Amino acid sequence: MLDGTEMLAVWTLPHFGVSVRNDPLDLRLVLGPRELQYTPGQGWRALGFAWTGTLPPPMTEGVSLYVPLQALRVLGLQIRADTSGLLDVAAPASIPAETLPPSEDRSLAQNTAAQNTPAQNQPTRPATSPSSPETLPVPEVRPGGAGSRTALPSTPPTSASIQPIPTLPAPAPPPLLSTPPVSAPPASTVPTPPLPGLSKGPNLDTVRVSRTQYRTVEVMRVVLELSAPASPVISRQTGGIGVVLPGFSVQGSTQNLPGGAGLTLTPTPAGASIRLTTRTGRSEVFTLDDPFRVVIDTTTYLDANVPPPVNPDALPDGVTYRDRGLLHLLSFDPALFQPRVVSAPLGRSLSVLELVKSVSGVAGVNGGYFDPASSLPVDLVAVGGLMTAGSLEKRATVGFTAGGQALFGFPRPRYVLSGPFGSVTVNSVRATPNTTLLTAFVCDGKTSVGGTGLTTLLLAPGSASVSRAVTGPIIAPARTLAFTFDPARFPSLPRAAGAPLTVTLNWQATDAPWNSAVDALSAGPLLVQAGRVVIDPRREGFNTATGVWRPTRQSALGTFDGQPTIAYFDYGTPEAFAAALAAAGVRDAVRMDSGSSATAYLRGGYGGLGAYMNTVWSRPVPNAIVFVPRTVTGKK
Template identity: 60%
Template sequence: MLLSALLGGAASARPVAIGGVRQSAALDSRQFAGGEALAVWTLPRLGVAVRNDPQDLRLQFTRQQVTRELRFSPQTGWRAVGFTLNAKLPLPELAGGSLFVPLQALTLLGVTVTADAPDLLDFAAPAQVPAETLPPSPTTATPASPVTPTPSPAAVTPTPVTPSPALPAPTPPAPVPPAPTFTPVASLGTVRVSRALHRTVEVQRVVLELNVPDARLVPLTVTREAAGLIVTLPGVSAAPVTQKLESGDQLSVQPTATGAAVRLGTGGGRSEIFTLDNPARVVIDTTTYTDTRVPPPINPDALAPGVTYRQQGKLHLLSFDPAQYQTRVVSAPAGRTSGVADLVRSVGGVAGVNGGYFDPASSLPVDLVAVGGLMTAGSLEKRATLGVTARGDTLFGYPRPRYVLSGTDSQGAPFSVTVNSVRARPAPDLLTAFVGDGRSSVGADGLTTLYAAPGSGAVLRALTGPVTPPAGTLSFTFDPARYPHLPRSAGAPLTVSLNWRADAPWDGAVDALSAGPLLLQGGKVVLDPAREGFNTSASIWRPTRQVAFGTLGGQPTIAYLEHGSPETFAAALAGAGLRDAVRLDSGSSATAYVTGGYADLGGYLNTVWSRSVPNALVLVPRPGTAAARR
């Protein structure tokens, strides 16, 4: 039953399996008028040695120490060597640059078909895969049983006639590529293709197997084109092949006067070429970002040293070796937003996650932001905050930071005053602070503005009226009548300090970011929305994409939950073994990014693009470490 089905041909082309393993679509059979057929270049995978030449085709198969061979040429038709050919075989067919032979030929050679179903053609795995291309047929052939070829209806050869003077001569057949005129140092054997899709990033590998002990014997060259590349293999013999791959890329192999040329049309994908030995191979890895509407995923096999990725269900974790990386708060220019990846790249970071809540209309943070010891946004003084020390250690808690100005007045009396607010807008009854952005104006008629710096010990400049502090300049604005003890001239003694007023030691903090709620403390869930002033019936508490920053095994860790409520998130983090964690702005802002990825596209834990944000927590290499030298 199996043999008769194979001889009769299938109703349509079918996928091919070898030893029960389904092969690439490039190996699918093809349907012609004479029946179902396979490309000659695929037959070595079935254990058939071949000479892939339409003028001198050879198929040779050895089974149980018995060798059978079929030969074909346009002059003699099919001929059998080592057995008697009693069946009429359809002619070989040329399609898409590949030469195809009927399945009946494989059956006559003794190739075993283990399963012949309407939707699959499964061959037995061969004992070995032939490594060499068969040489040309001997001029004096081994006695063979000739069979007069019976052409298929689609490949009938017209009877030659002598044209009359009044009729044009018949069109000559297309020229066949000439045989190489060089002495080959190697031959191109099997071409293997694999493809994997990671979210919307396609990774394709083409392996050219060379029948040579060492790939270095073939000094290949690579020519890149706008839509692909050409690999030139000098001294390598090859049969012509053209194939459309499963990815849609076009692969062609053509013999040249000095070797072979392999052209891969990638349609804009990024390709890397390298060689491997034992056996000798040329490998072409092509990465194509197929849909830019979806963020590219992380590549767990291409993470920077000291970066670890874990996944538990819908929870994803990126952890960082604290000996190699430290956390920083990185902000976009005041009143602007930026993509997290851009904020990471701006400071040479390796990864980052979006920061705290902000007002979409103004792009300004609504809670504490401190960078490098300067408080750029004031604190609501009630929500969970992440702090970072100068050494890069992380702190979790509820600080209520304020600037404190101290010194001695003009009468020599000591003073200490707490700054009321951090903002650009002046208020005659308040002492306000602001870190200049180079654009925003502070002060007003009748008000004094002092430029100062933490640790400087003196006033840098004293100005009256509206002024625009340079970017990064710390300024204090006040009404001299209400604060007569504050200095009003440059050089006057003034000490500026940042009092964290925290429930734990925060004196070493230089960066800080408030968000909330605090999810874990000491490995236990401590979620308390009422303490932090969260409305659990509002959208901020809805189940959505969640992000957090915490510690796992002493390592700073970015956490991303695909979907869930804050309660679900806290429970998942505790179950994963995190010690401390604070939730960051989630939902449409949730972004967790790491450098590297497939073809250096970078990778995201979030599967949808998120909006740009005013700040982020970024992991940067510690100076002097291997990570910093990368």
Template identity: 55%
Template sequence: MTRKFRPNLMCRGFIPATLWAVKVGWKHSGAWLLGLSVLLSGATQARTVAVGGVAQAAAVDSRMLGGSEMLAVWTLPRLGVSVRNDPLDTRLQYGSRELRFAPGTGWVAVGFRSSAPLPAPQSVNGSLYVPLAAVRLLGVRVVQEAADVIGFAAPAVVPTVTLGPSPEEVAAPVPVAKPQPTPQAPATTVSVTPVPSPVPSAGPTPAPGVTAPTRQPAQPVANLNTVRVSRTLHRNVEVQRVVLELSHGAAHVIERQKDGLSIRLSGVSASESSSTLSSGDTLSVTPGVGGAVVNLTTGGGTSQVFTLDDPPRVVVDTTTVLDPGVPPPINPENLPEGVTYFNRGMLHLLSFDPARYQARVVSAPAGRSSDLASLVKSVRGVGGVNGGYFDTVSDLPVDLVVSGGLMTASSLERRATVGFTAAGETMFGYPKPRYVLRGNFSSILVNAVGPRVRPDLLTAFVGDGRTAVGADNLTTLYVTLNGTAIQSALTGRVVPPAGTLSLTFDPAQFPQIPRAAGQALKVELVWRSSDAPWESAQEALSAGPLLVSGGRVALNPARENFNTSASIWRATKQVAVGTFQGQPTIAFFEYGTPEAFAAALAGVGVRDAVRMDSGSSAGAYLTTGYGTLGGYLNGIWSQNVPNAIVFVPKSTLVRK
């Protein structure tokens, strides 16, 4: 989904002169250059717009804004008006007349003289509206009107124009991005005139005395009226929309090709055209007997095709990653159900409805690391954040990790921890969990957790199906948490099955531990904490520091043994897991110290939050984004990590 980076991106307020000047077969008759034949006065409410005697869709109706009757800029090409849809530099051109508006200078007439005052354009729901009086000044001819109708003559051919998406198109399955603050290239509209369908041949000559049937020429079912193109850049993702507007509904067939796609519009007439879009893609329309064919090259982008009604349209949204060295951003308009996004300054929050999602601690195989997206997708999650601190040489975590009720990494017993119950409750504190063996020998504490074993230690390890433990002179027991007996007893190097809790020890060092399958032995995970009922925790991850508690800044680096003069306390990218408005939340801070991060979180109402590993590890990911892409809050790729906190739909829970 990559293609060559395009440095000539059109930013807001700038349109190359060549684009502004292009017109496709647009000629004005003298009648079009005449003034209004009917004055519009006394309008007090919005009215239906009719072009060529045909009432347009309700979305085209005028509006009363600030006491003036207004028309949406995107509707004006239907009247033959070329437009520049930019609130900072609005332009309306009709024949030799042009009106320009900019804040601070107001309306300026070009190509004619006018001193008539005009109200400023106004924006409503993302659409720019201009006064009807401006259209009158340009000389657009009104051929009829009633109290509730504005009638305009239909132009023979609508010129090439620049304009943005209509309000109807914003409601499409893949939303159009908002014009601010992202740079957006103006859209281009091309109108095509109907092309008469060829008359079928008369066929063979009938026999003498036989009357030949009357053949009627095939008639097109619709005409391709306009082709409208818009392009928006979101960080490194280009979203291009091509809208094929038809006079009537018609069937279409999509054929995908290596470098783009073609759309056959059955029974649709069109005029032949070909152009290079601002994205560098090419768009061509080819008329034919069976209908028109629209070809679009996308240069490696991914396209989605869907239809809209009133008027009938076929829409092609193409998403392209322009720079694979930068992670694509999240799309705030395309979030998974039950996920909300909040942003204030450098702080970004993603909250997950606990009725829909369960937080899980997901790990790569022992001693390995993985990219965040892969960890999220491995359990069919919708979003996630990187986990706690780890040894960059061994990729092993250095503090507590609990997944599915099993402790896979032991606790330092001094750092802030976030935990989750099976019911979805989120808890924060400083727990001190330990594995405890119970039997006829009373009890023994497990003093190491992980794949690395030592003869002088009793080591617990949760298997991943690929990592070996043990040695020739050591015994490994397979047990079940809270079970009552040994499942298997093995000697030498063994690979515990995924999810199996194993205990490895030297029988000479721990002679009291039974060593045969079926013998009585119970293993428990005992939580020692006065901060929360951690006995119910199924997932837990320690990192720190605790940033916010009870809605207030709670930083205490001395308690958690953090060296504030070391790099771990530097100003950098920061991430945290907390609660916001009663929901578990991923927090991402673009840049700052832990103090600045904590203040920002408390300032927006985050109740509790624990920082995860930050700096080069910091990342937050959603599976949905622009087009088929996932999205990241981090603007720089993060390094691979050994674990993550992932939010999984409760309806599709899968544990790795």
């Protein structure tokens, strides 16, 4: 009794042969040709039969949705009380018995205890714990997390229109409307005579539908609750998908779903046939065992002008996402991922997504300042132990060791040439020579180095001697080190192949173990150090009156709980960004850039669309910090 009205939990109704759409905003009860629908504000109405009465509205009690017992009488069920005071429900003569789901016990007390006592000749259904998160009611069902799923192909099969999908383990979906069983006498004390004519086969009991929108990505979930395990057979069809449950019975029906989709249930000789019409979404089908369910998730990208968001329930192993309001953090287990600096070809910019894919990475953030007209970086870039762009020697820098340790500080790296002549420090890193300087360049196989009257020494990385000495312009193989100079100004340097010569990268840093760095990017400002806000624009030569300091979106690379972490700030000044990072517990962080360059990308997302922490598309960039799985880098 609820408020003086006899009520039944919606989740119990399939035991009495009633098919249910368990949606508080559009509740439907179907038995044979009769259907009752309840919509808030409109009340109950009958479909498929004449009825002009009134019924109390559904009620929510604890974690369950309840309907008035009188609704079952309106549908035609016979309800009576036996001598023990327990309800007994039987099918009316006007409704064929084969339309009811299989059951050996029509007693309410026995059916509510059936979570723990399987009916005779039926598969055991695992008990549902009242404290399980799957029993909590929510109006919208959030898509499930990463797990073993079988994704439908993006194009129709060429050899067969129907392909079987094995029953796969997968994580439980988010909370669905249900309820714990009511107390009842032990099963042995309740008579369980089978009703004549009832089907003994497995049945599709209930269909539940939810629709949730994340930014401009819509996820629709259809849950088929079953009385027994199933091995669904699926097929890609025009405008949707088909699912067949071999050997299962189902009450035929057609429903219009939220968002313009449609669902048709049809009994066939092969089993229960489900036809889901969708728009242009991508569908995934998977099975769950507690209780038995087939779940169809359909992801639709509604507006490609807005980046798809991160799906926090489907992150790669070793990746942690934290949402702190305006601040978003994406941390990576250094045992599983190696942070690397990845560059586009010289003079080009690429999207962060493209830079991530170029090295089979899992995530990336834009890195460093650059000239938009030429796509050339304006500060330090070091990749794989080679400095490809020189340092301004005043801006905060983030670097990485081969072991994945992140370094933060203010190094002033320079190439140093050593040999019998002693040592000489390189003045500039660029392809275009300067007759007054010793210029270094990491060749790309396309760009000319050297010049008329100048000598260029070519060396392989790690080599101890000159591989080639050239006078005049030359295009050298990629990753060849080239050093160009005027012999009159640097008479001590060698001028012939085979001459002893070693090259080292001197980081000239005292605030971190930079000599072990293999990759580095300078950007700035340094936002947080040792958990404290340390932002100082004067130290790093930033003009706070220019756009580089305006309130806008911001990106950074830092450490959180000992893990390298991408940070993204939706909107604010660098000072606000730094304060949010420190408040969240970030230990160290360097800003990478802001405004239209700020991008934070993660592989995966809803429906495999990819995921972005930024809510607007950003422009291409010449460099990014990318997290690469260590199996890809060849390290264990």
